[in-house]
Every structure is written in C-alpha cells, then in structure tokens.
Amino acid sequence: MDEFIPMRDGDLRWAFPGVRDAHAAAEELQAADGRLERIAVHLGLSAGGRLGYERCEGITLTGVFGAVGVPGVRMAASAFVPRRCLHGRRAGPPWMVTAYIEVDCAEYGEDCGSHEILCEEEEFDDPDEAARALAGAAGRLLGEVLARPAAYWRALPASADLPGRHA
Numbered sequence: 001m002d003e004f005i006p007m008r009d010g011d012l013r014w015a016f017p018g019v020r021d022a023h024a025a026a027e028e029l030q031a032a033d034g035r036l037e038r039i040a041v042h043l044g045l046s047a048g049g050r051l052g053y054e055r056c057e058g059i060t061l062t063g064v065f066g067a068v069g070v071p072g073v074r075m076a077a078s079a080f081v082p083r084r085c086l087h088g089r090r091a092g093p094p095w096m097v098t099a100y101i102e103v104d105c106a107e108y109g110e111d112c113g114s115h116e117i118l119c120e121e122e123e124f125d126d127p128d129e130a131a132r133a134l135a136g137a138a139g140r141l142l143g144e145v146l147a148r149p150a151a152y153w154r155a156l157p158a159s160a161d162l163p164g165r166h167a
C-alpha cells in the first residue's frame, strides 16, 4: 500500500541520500512545494503542503512527489529514483525529475486514456542538482497553470477543440 508523508514530517535524505548541501536542498523542496501550493490556490483548492515523500509497504523511500488537480486534469512535479520494480532498492543516482499536466480524453475515455499538455523528464546524477531541478520544474508547471484562468482548467476535460479532444 502506498503511503504519503508530507514534506515537513520527512527527511530529504530519504529521497536524496548523499546530498551535499542539505540546507540548500531543503530550500529548493520548499520552493517547489510553494509553487504547487500556488497552483492549488489558483484552481480554488485548499492551500496546504502538496509535496511529500511516498513509499510502498516495506520499501525504502525513493522520491518526492507533488500533485494537484481538478476533475479530469492532473498536474504533478516529482523527483524520484526510477526502479525496475517495486522491490528495487537502488538509492540513486540517477534521479528523474518530471513535470506534467495531463487531461482525460474527452472523446474515447479509458480507451484512449489521457492527453499530455506538458511533459518534462530529465535525469540527474547529482542529488543537489535534482532538488534544484525539481524547484525549476514546479516553476514551469506554475507558469503553465497561471497562464490560464481556473475556469479554463475546470472546463478542460469536456471542452471542444481543446487538448481533451482529437483533432
């Protein structure tokens, strides 16, 4: 079973073992969390920490994950150690830093799945750099979301000639 641990209750060394400047990395994670929170506020959702650590039962923690969404639309930024399977125990490097926005397909539902509006993935060998990159990725996510009013995002899954549909 997955477990989500808010950032303030965790230890960044869970996600970034070997980090050199823990203070700077903590500030980057805080910045990323603040940007996700601004996305939530823009969408009219409750404020509060969005970024946290995630683990599966019995497995060492592997990353920080933050997600925000309205029905049919998901926005997320993460920094994690990619693993081959749930039982992998690799600690990193590398770290994968991702940011994405995806919307449910308005025409074919689950047969199609979801459409990507934003999809960024970058790999880092250095934990300090990965933490910094996560703050940057969250910033670009924030920029995309702020560029349009909340009403746009809320109407997106069903809107005509928008990313939820096929050309």
Ligand SMILES: [Zn+2]
Pocket: 105, 106, 107, 108, 109, 112, 113, 114, 115, 164, 165, 166
């Ligand atoms: Zn589709």
